[in-house]
Amino acid sequence: MTTISRRNFIGKSLLTTAAGLAAPSLLETSLASPTPRYVKDDISLAQWALVDEIRAGKWKTLDFPKIARNDFGLNGIEFVNTLFEVPTEGYLKRLKRNAEDQGVSMVLIMVDDEGDGCSVTREERQQFVTNHRKWIDAAVYLGCHAIRTNCVGPRQIDKDEALKHSAETYQMLLEYAVPLNISVLIENHGGLSNDAA
Numbered sequence: 754m755t756t757i758s759r760r761n762f763i764g765k766s767l768l769t770t771a772a773g774l775a776a777p778s779l780l781e782t783s784l785a786s787p788t789p790r791y792v793k794d795d796i797s798l799a800q801w802a803l804v805d806e807i808r809a810g811k812w813k814t815l816d817f818p819k820i821a822r823n824d825f826g827l828n829g830i831e832f833v834n835t836l837f838e839v840p841t842e843g844y845l846k847r848l849k850r851n852a853e854d855q856g857v858s859m860v861l862i863m864v865d866d867e868g869d870g871c872s873v874t875r876e877e878r879q880q881f882v883t884n885h886r887k888w889i890d891a892a893v894y895l896g897c898h899a900i901r902t903n904c905v906g907p908r909q910i911d912k913d914e915a916l917k918h919s920a921e922t923y924q925m926l927l928e929y930a931v932p933l934n935i936s937v938l939i940e941n942h943g944g945l946s947n948d949a950a
Contacts, residue, residue, distance in 0.1 A: 799833075800836055864888045868903075882929070890933075901938045
């Protein structure tokens, strides 16, 4: 029996993440191969991993591509929407240029504070969709392949009701995202999203 250490678990998790973020051609090859080839640069750096430094004012989102490349030797980054200082067109243009200058791919935007995908009222569900559209647009502009959303739901909600509410929400959101070739992900961030079934 093999004992799984925390280090082994994290290492295997990173490999799995790297495989999932690889280009489709690499992914098909790695799935066909019994021992997928691990490439260091296939790992992307989540901005949240450095949230303490950001909040301490050590650097800004515009610096993130350079930090990923120079400090960590990585070529992929994942943003957190609440850490964007001013997500205007000019700001996004500068961020895109900084990433291009560093040869860093922008992978996804983690979206928080824009509502819950399992809200009880239809108005709240529609507002969730409206709020996320701007982040889908930002993802398209930056060249990201996905946004990450939250779908927690209220405590004690009936699971069938929760599924009905979230299915309606994500159907509306996907109608906007799919034509733009943006994937919509749900993070296991508590509540309903922690129940894979």
